[in-house]
Amino acid sequence: MPADPIQQLLAGTYPDPDTGELLACEARSIAIEDSLVGREVELVEALDIGDQVAILGDVDTFPVLGERVAKALSDRFGVQRIVLDRHPQCDRPTAAVIEQRLAPNTTAIIAVGSGTLNDLSKLVAVTRDIPQLVFATAPSMNGFTSLSASIHEDGAKRSVRVRTPVAAFFDLEVLAAAPPRMIRAGLGDSICRPTAQADWLLAHLLLDRPYREVPFALLVDDERTLFASAAGLVNRDLAAVRALVRTLVLSGFGMTLCGGSYPASQGEHLISHYLEMMRPVTVIEAFHGEQVGVAALAMARLQTTVLARATTPQLRPIGITLKSVLDHFGPERGAAVWDDVSAKQVDIPSANARLASDWPAMRARLATIVQPPGRLAAVLAAAGAPTTPAALGYPDALFGEAFAHARELRDRYTFLDFAADLIP
Numbered sequence: 001m002p003a004d005p006i007q008q009l010l011a012g013t014y015p016d017p018d019t020g021e022l023l024a025c026e027a028r029s030i031a032i033e034d035s036l037v038g039r040e041v042e043l044v045e046a047l048d049i050g051d052q053v054a055i056l057g058d059v060d061t062f063p064v065l066g067e068r069v070a071k072a073l074s075d076r077f078g079v080q081r082i083v084l085d086r087h088p089q090c091d092r093p094t095a096a097v098i099e100q101r102l103a104p105n106t107t108a109i110i111a112v113g114s115g116t117l118n119d120l121s122k123l124v125a126v127t128r129d130i131p132q133l134v135f136a137t138a139p140s141m142n143g144f145t146s147l148s149a150s151i152h153e154d155g156a157k158r159s160v161r162v163r164t165p166v167a168a169f170f171d172l173e174v175l176a177a178a179p180p181r182m183i184r185a186g187l188g189d190s191i192c193r194p195t196a197q198a199d200w201l202l203a204h205l206l207l208d209r210p211y212r213e214v215p216f217a218l219l220v221d222d223e224r225t226l227f228a229s230a231a232g233l234v235n236r237d238l239a240a241v242r243a244l245v246r247t248l249v250l251s252g253f254g255m256t257l258c259g260g261s262y263p264a265s266q267g268e269h270l271i272s273h274y275l276e277m278m279r280p281v282t283v284i285e286a287f288h289g290e291q292v293g294v295a296a297l298a299m300a301r302l303q304t305t306v307l308a309r310a311t312t313p314q315l316r317p318i319g320i321t322l323k324s325v326l327d328h329f330g331p332e333r334g335a336a337v338w339d340d341v342s343a344k345q346v347d348i349p350s351a352n353a354r355l356a357s358d359w360p361a362m363r364a365r366l367a368t369i370v371q372p373p374g375r376l377a378a379v380l381a382a383a384g385a386p387t388t389p390a391a392l393g394y395p396d397a398l399f400g401e402a403f404a405h406a407r408e409l410r411d412r413y414t415f416l417d418f419a420a421d422l423i424p
Helices: 003-013 038-043 061-073 092-101 115-128 173-175 181-193 194-207 220-228 230-235 238-258 267-278 288-308 322-328 331-341 350-366 373-381 396-408 414-420
Strands: 029-033 052-058 078-084 108-113 132-136 148-153 154-162 167-171
Touching: 003 092, 003 238, 003 331, 029 092, 029 238, 038 061, 052 061, 052 115, 061 078, 061 108, 078 092, 078 167, 078 267, 092 115, 092 148, 108 115, 115 148, 132 288, 167 173, 167 238, 167 331, 173 238, 181 220, 181 230, 181 238, 181 288, 181 373, 194 267, 194 288, 194 350, 220 238, 230 238, 230 373, 267 288, 267 396, 267 414, 288 350, 288 396, 288 414, 322 331, 322 396, 331 396, 396 414
Parallel strands: 029 167, 052 078, 052 108, 108 132, 132 167
Antiparallel strands: 148 154
């Protein structure tokens, strides 16, 4: 039986495919079991995180799992319950309110939930300089084990550096009972691995940006299982949910090992961030992972089209200016956007020289990663996940704007930039 990459990372024995160096994760414990009932105290006690814990959830996650965890831990720990209203937002003001409510003697914070609650608890843990861990309630995103938190700030959505949770615990029976849309969102956040890898590799080959193979090597076996079993995700198939959870956990570890979200968040996430920022209030917001899945299909189509060009590509200077950013995003959002995108400086003559000499080899390597959009769409469709903007409830015009302007949101160079700056 092949070695388990999660256990290897926990033990510090995973070999880096690039260097052979043995790699370790910062987390101390990962539990992915059919049921964790009765194991709550055992799992937390083994972490040696003190005896005064705060459990952070909301009005939805506390009935699902928070009360069970709080009741179990009360036999061994001092427990403070912090229950937020439905759909809290991850921003610094909300994190500050939680931090103020936290008892002064708190030795660790435990999130019971998924994306937003996990990110909020990460922010609070950094402020208080205490450990943080999570009991997941839905397999909806890949940030459980990452060192980043996604926050709303200055009218934009940003990833900020925090710390990797000391532990993440997954009761598959709880996760399998999550709302189907949340499970599909986790699949959407996983389906983008090929498009994100191709974007990151393009920036490496063309612009000498850093790149590593390890986050993708970690995922090979579990991703294959997940894509093959996608139809079982919303039928309470614990084996399929296990494959999804493992993929999300390993994706988070891959980001942590690389010091950022580069291996899992590229052009498709920029499109999703744009939709979250610029969606009219009259349009109901889709889940992040649902957006990412649809955006990944768009990126796969774009990448496939660019690689199919018969001629060697050549680039023209980037067409993004402070005025164009302010005109499109408005003064407040535009200023924040410009701070990020202005760092995206490309030496066009140098890039064109490299394309002229190396494009056949670059294209061949990228082609081994880029997936046919139809194949990715079939995986999403098997789980009943959205595959088109219309299925998200978004007008084609809004998605078209996202496709055109998402590259302005960050300094990451992706196929969105490459395609936009190609000389016809």
